[in-house]
Amino acid sequence: MLKIYNTLTRKTEEFQTLEPGVVKMYVCGVTVYNDAHVGHAMSAIVFDIIRRYLEYRGYSVKHVMNYTDVDDKIINRANQLGEDPLTLSQRYIEDYARDLASLNVLPATSTPQVSKTMPLIIEFVQGLIQKEAAYAAPNGDVYFSVTSDDDYGKLSGRKLDDMQAGARIEVGEQKEHPMDFALWKAAKPGEISWDSPWGKGRPGWHIECSAMNLAELGEQIDIHGGGNDLIFPHHENEIAQTECYTGKDFARYWVHNGMLQLGGEKMSKSIGNIISIKEFLSKRSSDVMRMLVLNGTYRAPLMFNDETLDAAERNVERLKSALKPASPSASGLPADILSALTAAIETAKTSFTEAMDNDFNTAGAVAALFEFSKSINTARDNGATAEQITPAQDAFRELAGVLGLTLEEKKGSSEDEARVNALIEERNRARKEKNWARSDEIRDQLKEMGVTLEDSKDGTTWKWS
RNA sequence: GGCGUCGUGGCCAAGUGGUAAGGCAAGGGUCUGCAAAACCCUCAUUCACGGGUUCAAAUCCCGUCGACGCCUCCA
Structure with a gap:
């Protein structure tokens, strides 16, 4: 019997699907405006392993991973580059898909995008306003009203009163309550926007996932996943929106991976301690990254340094x-x-x-x-x-x-392999003549080239190291 | 300040009531011309610290200290 730790209940629970034999799993993807880093890789690998294991256990897995392709950071970067925001985000979507493939992460069965979900998002927001869970502000913003939701805070274990005490929260002029969050943001001049009943604008961050979930998997899902840095506010707000809209429990199991630690700190863009997936893969294999994840606990912080990587490689x-x-x-x-x-x-x-x-x-x-x-x-x-x-x-x-390990040997070019084989032949002749000096010289030369030799009774084998 | 996760050998770590998995590193050995790889052996009377519950605790409870994450964008 499979058991899964559920962030919502803070307990490990027996896994039971809504529909026999089928798992509906939604995992928060990335905001596409820059190279993805190894922290994203960790999260993708964790849910890839979960998906593969569920399939191994006989489930048919509907695995949805979204792309946030409309967002402040994308707009800012597009402005810097003088590029259309959707062109920019599309480029990084393709780039991220390649990164995942090179990490041997299976493609999600569906990869929705915010920019292609606009009508449903607007419908969703309208529905929340009708249920009086949301309100339109005079400037064209639409906010979710946290006080309309008795359960608000149930995922992260927060109370509205505690959160108000926090010094960092600023009361937006348009908000009725400081913790209310944007469902729809009125467009600033020159910004990419979509028409809506509240004027031109674009969706807030959280509503997109609620809408794409609904579109791809329906009102209720089995697993909702993502990094544990998304628990609050992102997933908290998703639950609030979706459950207010549908009147049903949203996700059965909330699964969150721990953060990758670089130098004792979370690897993140804001801290700047980033290693991109491409940079990593130029030095180590995808199996090494995966082994690093496998050797740890998906929910716990993962130590990423030369020592742990060397161990993973071994x-x-x-x-x-x-x-x-x-x-x-x-x-x-x-x-x-x-x-x-x-x-x-x-x-x-x-x-x-x-x-x-x-x-x-x-x-x-x-x-x-x-x-x-x-x-x-x-x-x-x-x-x-x-x-x-x-x-x-x-x-x-x-x-x-x-577990998604390929266990493939590294490959070199055919010219290099021909050279290696020629040197090994020469070495074998030297060994036959017991010319150990020459034999070891060749072995050292091959080592320089990145080749490791293994002699046995059946002859000499070699591999790139 | 609030919420949450967690502290197991040099390192990464499993184990959540019945007497410490596994890997890396280290040391010894077999094999080998020597290596490499593989295989064998050794390597925590002890699980941050202090109390408590229990026949029995790394595992449960209380407290202390410490780390990390979230409370602002974040996988």
Whole structure:
């Protein structure tokens, strides 16, 4: 039985879908105006793993990830560049999709955009006004009235009185209550805008997700996800809007990932301690990023530094070792060791599932894979044939795939590979003549080129390191 | 100030009432011409600190200290 920690109840609960066999999952995507960073990668990877695991468990997952393509920051940046805001955001949408693909994140089944949801957003706002949960201000802004919602604050555990005490809140002139938030913003001169019953304007941040949720998944969904920095105000406001509009409970499980930590602080644009996904992938593989996430707890802060990344890289190499082929000269396993390998397959699957069922305990699932790799490597060392070892490796690959690990070796250009092979041939001749000096010289040369050699009875293998 | 999450070996961490998973690093060994990889062995009587509940606590309760996140845009 799968259990999921629910931010709304602050408890780990049994997972039950609204509709049998189907999971409706909405994950807040990004505002597209700049290169995405590894913090975004963490969030995308977390929900990719959740999605993959739910599919592994037999669910059909409707995975919606939105793009915020209408926003102050986009408008500002477009002005700086002298570019149309929607052209700019479209460019970054395509860019982000490529980043996710390079991280082996499965594309969401649907990726709605604010700019393409305008009629429904306006309808949504009108509905809230009719229900007296919102009001239009004289200047053309529309605000949600937090005092109209008895439940307001239930997700983040805040009370309106406490929040008013905060010194940072400024009372907007147009607002009836300081915590009221914008559903619709009147356009400033020259700004991109859409026609509405309240004049030209554009949506506030939170309403878009409520509207796109409704459009893509309906009034009620199973999982709503995002970074834990979105709990307040974004998700709090989404719940308020949607539940006032539909009169029904919105999302069954609220799932939030922790923040990636760089130098003891959250990685974020406002702090400026950013490493872009592209920059990361120019130095490390996507598996390393994913392993970093897998080795931690998705809800907890994730330490991102050279030490944790080096460990993640070694972890990936360790898993890859399980997939090395059997020795061509293998003589076969004795019955007892073969049955141990067969048993290890079942043990691995069981441990893996038990861990993942416990609120996606990926660290435990990876531990199961480490144990499994040990069994496979032991079998190979003991002379397992390809036929004997393949079923275990297939199972291993399947489980690693559920976590989204590719376990692919790096590739170089064919010219480089030809050079490497030529050098290895020369080295093999030297080794035959026991010319160890020349042999080691070549090995050092290859190391300079980024090639690691492994000699064995069956010959020399190599890989890019 | 308010709300929330959390403090487990050198590092990353699992474990939430029954006597400390896993990985990295480190040390020793097998294998190897030497390496690399793999495999074997060693590596926390102890879970921030102080009380309490219990036959039994890292796990529950209270307090203290500390870290991080949110309260403004944020994955």
